[in-house]
Amino acid sequence: MQIAIALYERFTALDAIGPYQTLGLMPGAEVVFVAERTGPVRDDQGRLGLVADKTFAEVPDPDILVVPGGPGQSDQMENEELLGWLRTADATSTWTTSVCTGSLALAAAGLLRGRRATSHWLALDMLAGLGVESTAQRVVFDGKYVTAAGVSSGIDMGLTLVGRIAGDEAAQSIQLMTEYDPQPPYDAGSPDKAPAHLVDRFRGRSRFREAATG
Amino acid sequence: MQIAIALYERFTALDAIGPYQTLGLMPGAEVVFVAERTGPVRDDQGRLGLVADKTFAEVPDPDILVVPGGPGQSDQMENEELLGWLRTADATSTWTTSVCTGSLALAAAGLLRGRRATSHWLALDMLAGLGVESTAQRVVFDGKYVTAAGVSSGIDMGLTLVGRIAGDEAAQSIQLMTEYDPQPPYDAGSPDKAPAHLVDRFRGRSRFREAATG
Numbered sequence: 001m002q003i004a005i006a007l008y009e010r011f012t013a014l015d016a017i018g019p020y021q022t023l024g025l026m027p028g029a030e031v032v033f034v035a036e037r038t039g040p041v042r043d044d045q046g047r048l049g050l051v052a053d054k055t056f057a058e059v060p061d062p063d064i065l066v067v068p069g070g071p072g073q074s075d076q077m078e079n080e081e082l083l084g085w086l087r088t089a090d091a092t093s094t095w096t097t098s099v100c101t102g103s104l105a106l107a108a109a110g111l112l113r114g115r116r117a118t119s120h121w122l123a124l125d126m127l128a129g130l131g132v133e134s135t136a137q138r139v140v141f142d143g144k145y146v147t148a149a150g151v152s153s154g155i156d157m158g159l160t161l162v163g164r165i166a167g168d169e170a171a172q173s174i175q176l177m178t179e180y181d182p183q184p185p186y187d188a189g190s191p192d193k194a195p196a197h198l199v200d201r202f203r204g205r206s207r208f209r210e211a212a213t214g
Numbered sequence: 215m216q217i218a219i220a221l222y223e224r225f226t227a228l229d230a231i232g233p234y235q236t237l238g239l240m241p242g243a244e245v246v247f248v249a250e251r252t253g254p255v256r257d258d259q260g261r262l263g264l265v266a267d268k269t270f271a272e273v274p275d276p277d278i279l280v281v282p283g284g285p286g287q288s289d290q291m292e293n294e295e296l297l298g299w300l301r302t303a304d305a306t307s308t309w310t311t312s313v314c315t316g317s318l319a320l321a322a323a324g325l326l327r328g329r330r331a332t333s334h335w336l337a338l339d340m341l342a343g344l345g346v347e348s349t350a351q352r353v354v355f356d357g358k359y360v361t362a363a364g365v366s367s368g369i370d371m372g373l374t375l376v377g378r379i380a381g382d383e384a385a386q387s388i389q390l391m392t393e394y395d396p397q398p399p400y401d402a403g404s405p406d407k408a409p410a411h412l413v414d415r416f417r418g419r420s421r422f423r424e425a426a427t428g
Contacts, residue, residue: 150393179314
């Protein structure tokens with residue numbers, strides 16, 4: 001089972017690694033990181049380089065495709081190199097998935113029209129503006145399309161999808177071996193729970209602010 | 215504030231990325247991935263290459279050092295390239311940290327003798343065998359030494375440490391922007407919670423089995 005994780009400049013590292021560290025441990029899984037060109041792709045902090053081992057053209061028909069989000073997604077919304085590959089790969093995929101603002105790229109490729117999907121909490125209005133039934137749930141299934149909310153939600157998405165594909169025991173095994181027994185020191189992981197002034201601050205700075213207000 | 219994350223062949227990706235995606239977002243943080251040689255370092259699945267931008271020698275005195283775990287840790291227990299650097303970096307660090315079996319490398323370097331620390335649940339006996347007061351807590355502080363349990367616990371460790379260094383609001387901001395509001399689809403993330411037969415299966419296969427029984 002081939003799992004292709006798409007990379008582009010200024011992706012968010014954990015968006016890609018959450019699904020990698022869950023889906024990638026499924027029996028029979030074979031992950032490949034893909035991008036326009038092979039070689040290191042830099043993340044949004046610029047401090048991390050993750051190697052793309054294959055080009056998009058070399059991986060035309062993965063069983064599962066994963067699109068991470070990140071600030072760099074804004075530059076991808078008209079990039080036919082990525083969007084064209086998403087359409088091609090989606091044509092034969094068993095599952096088409098995203099984390100965070102990766103769903104905006106799926107939507108830009110025309111793959112989520114009229115479907116239920118999620119994204120980073122700051123990007124939900126933008127997602128709705130692309131003709132998607134935007135929802136704030138953490139992991140959303142609509143047919144073969146599986147979208148996850150912001151950054152860390154890709155871990156929950158990955159485990160959920162492993163359960164669907166390989167069964168509960170496979171997913172529980174991965175959860176146990178990655179010791180995913182979360183104990184966050186704060187309860188500020190969503191806009192409903194975080195201090196309101198922090199939510200307001202990030203809304204004010206968001207690159208989606210214009211889209212959200214108009 | 216320089217944060218050095220050490221890489222070696224067959225590290226576990228999320229061990230490194232959990233702290234990266236939390237500590238690295240702290241105001242003033244500057245992360246650098248370091249290894250014996252610069253260039254891509256392959257993880258334990260072999261599917262991921264993460265670029266080390268500096269050698270150990272080039273980063274002698276980080277403020278924070280982070281040692282991820284992974285199967286490759288077994289090969290590091292007598293590797294003076296890594297262990298010597300850990301001692302050097304620790305001599306001036308403000309915080310010395312690990313995720314998963316990274317604590318075994320810290321212990322092998324002689325840095326945890328008589329201290330309280332944790333590790334992956336399968337490695338706790340091995341850690342005790344190295345003269346450490348081994349404990350199954352998820353995040354353990356002992357002076358400037360901060361150790362986290364298996365793989366995903368590095369996220370909780372990172373957020374906790376951001377709180378200590380930069381305050382609650384900085385940590386909550388990072389939690390909010392990474393949407394770290396975990397909703398695992400199963401409750402199997404620790405040996406106390408997972409189905410007993412899965413725990414037994416992994417204990418039986420563990421590379422620490424000999425250490426644990428003898």
